Amino acid sequence: MSYWKKTSGKNYQSLDNYSSKTNVDVGNNEFYEFEPAIVLDVVLDETHEIFKNKELTRIDFDRIPSDVSGEKPLKNDIDYSWIGRSLIRLVETQKSVEKEQLVWAYPLESNISEYPLINEIVIAVKYFGQTFYTRKLNYLNFPNSNQKFGLEQLFGGFLDGTQKGNRELNEPNKEFQGPISKGRHSGGYGFDGVVGRYFWINKNIRSIKRFEGDLTFESRFGQSLRFSAYDNNRKNDIGLEEYEDYHAKINNPYTKFHSGGGNPMIILRNRQRPI
Numbered sequence: 001m002s003y004w005k006k007t008s009g010k011n012y013q014s015l016d017n018y019s020s021k022t023n024v025d026v027g028n029n030e031f032y033e034f035e036p037a038i039v040l041d042v043v044l045d046e047t048h049e050i051f052k053n054k055e056l057t058r059i060d061f062d063r064i065p066s067d068v069s070g071e072k073p074l075k076n077d078i079d080y081s082w083i084g085r086s087l088i089r090l091v092e093t094q095k096s097v098e099k100e101q102l103v104w105a106y107p108l109e110s111n112i113s114e115y116p117l118i119n120e121i122v123i124a125v126k127y128f129g130q131t132f133y134t135r136k137l138n139y140l141n142f143p144n145s146n147q148k149f150g151l152e153q154l155f156g157g158f159l160d161g162t163q164k165g166n167r168e169l170n171e172p173n174k175e176f177q178g179p180i181s182k183g184r185h186s187g188g189y190g191f192d193g194v195v196g197r198y199f200w201i202n203k204n205i206r207s208i209k210r211f212e213g214d215l216t217f218e219s220r221f222g223q224s225l226r227f228s229a230y231d232n233n234r235k236n237d238i239g240l241e242e243y244e245d246y247h248a249k250i251n252n253p254y255t256k257f258h259s260g261g262g263n264p265m266i267i268l269r270n271r272q273r274p275i
Helices: 151-155 234-237
Strands: 001-007 031-032 033-040 086-090 104-105 121-127 132-138 180-183 193-194 213-219 224-228 265-269
Touching: 033 132, 033 151, 086 121, 086 132
Parallel strands: 104 132
Antiparallel strands: 001 031, 033 086, 033 121, 086 104, 121 132, 180 193, 213 224, 224 265
8 A cells, every 4th residue: 555645734644645656756745655675685693794884783872772771872882673674675666776775674563573585575665764674475375485586686786787686795796695495396597596594495394274264373394373163074163062152052043054163272383294
């Protein structure tokens, strides 16, 4: 969804004129739009190359509170809020922009996090002058990874004028280093690439079977948490008599024609079973 934020002399701001247009002259109005973005790098810990840039990662006194002992930040303290940021390329508005000129986006959610992999697609939006990214776009509907190799070759900008794909941050002519994964069985141009320093695509990881009404949480690695009430055996749907809300009652017109209201269950799984 995209929208205009009208500027007026009133004490409030209205949101209207819903649109999907881009690159429009908005005058004194601000134009907000969600835009897909390619992930080029992710900061996971303080060993990331970005922390070698002391000037960039030095703490910002205006936005960092006192520490646990009540002391104010020191001049040379490291800004650990860089952890979780992703270097992204907006596919519509940052075509052919050099990697060094792209912005590091914050994760939009603060307490529930899933950092993306390289070459995955996220949705980006800008609020209060800061760019944020959401969780990965479910491009392949596959739990292990949802990368799209070839996008950076298509939309990227490169110092030497060639299309080499994602490059190392401090080594412009060196491709991003990590194990090569295949986006399809045969690989090939646009289907081979790197998704992390050590992560590789595991096509053996598969989604769990769904039953009607399920709420599920799945990881990239085969773990899952399922909130369910049904299974393969319909005879198990009847529920226990002491739980009236789930037990089938013969005189209840809503339940007498089927097994029942189900047996609520929570299933935590650490890994998937072999096929």
